[in-house]
Amino acid sequence: MFSYVTANTTKETHAQLTRRQTLLSGAALPLAAAAAPTATLVAGHSATTMPTHRDFTLGDFRVTTLLVGSRSVESPQNIFGMNVSADEFNEVSAANFISTEAAQFFFTPTVVNTGSEVILFDTGLNAAGTSKALNAAGYETSDVTHVVPTHMHGDHIGGLTDESGNETFAGAAYVTGQEEFDSWAKAENEGFNAKLRPLAEKMAFFQGGADVRSGITAVEAFGHTPGRMG
Numbered sequence: 419m420f421s422y423v424t425a426n427t428t429k430e431t432h433a434q435l436t437r438r439q440t441l442l443s444g445a446a447l448p449l450a451a452a453a454a455p456t457a458t459l460v461a462g463h464s465a466t467t468m469p470t471h472r473d474f475t476l477g478d479f480r481v482t483t484l485l486v487g488s489r490s491v492e493s494p495q496n497i498f499g500m501n502v503s504a505d506e507f508n509e510v511s512a513a514n515f516i517s518t519e520a521a522q523f524f525f526t527p528t529v530v531n532t533g534s535e536v537i538l539f540d541t542g543l544n545a546a547g548t549s550k551a552l553n554a555a556g557y558e559t560s561d562v563t564h565v566v567p568t569h570m571h572g573d574h575i576g577g578l579t580d581e582s583g584n585e586t587f588a589g590a591a592y593v594t595g596q597e598e599f600d601s602w603a604k605a606e607n608e609g610f611n612a613k614l615r616p617l618a619e620k621m622a623f624f625q626g627g628a629d630v631r632s633g634i635t636a637v638e639a640f641g642h643t644p645g646r647m648g
């Protein structure tokens with residue numbers, strides 16, 4: 419569901435993880451969670467009152483997280499903290515003011531502006547929501563030079579095309595993990611067939627450890643999906 423970006427300078431950020439974020443990282447550490455205000459993680463808090471983007475600087479890069487959607491999901495331990503007992507999960511959650519009844523999901527594609535390129539990691543649930551948040555952050559869809567789906571779940575590839583199948587980021591190059599693409603391509607998946615397969619000819623692929631672009635290294639984060647990349 420979430421995406422995160424690894425660049426040369428993230429070590430320090432990771433070292434500053436809170437207990438709450440460490441718990442979440444059992445599944446996947448959302449970079450956006452580090453940038454999101456703690457209050458927004460309280461279940462039931464309306465996402466409509468939240469800003470749709472946040473900017474921060476990472477080395478020479480300007481990073482913008484886009485909030486393109488949110489929803490509440492019941493029984494969070496079915497997804498997070500599966501490696502600990504219910505008692506421990508409840509105790510750590512309570513100590514960090516996190517509801518154990520529902521988790522609030524935030525869909526946060528991330529823009530990395532390197533100065534010469536505008537790289538969009540993941541595309542959200544649909545083209546309209548992502549375009550709107552992108553515009554609010556000061557970007558046009560035509561500004562995006564590269565689109566990098568971290569994995570092929572619907573909340574990451576949904577915004578690649580609109581409902582008519584038109585490319586949202588028509589001027590962009592597409593780059594994604596080879597293993598992830600191959601595993602979905604073998605399956606008959608409706609979302610993949612609708613969003614990814616039509617773009618396959620344009621897609622370039624990378625492996626773990628490769629430079630996605632200069633200064634951005636792909637990290638294998640397999641498990642959430644067969645070939646998910648960070």
Ligand SMILES: [Zn+2]
Pocket residue numbers: 419420569571642
């Ligand atoms: Zn996912």
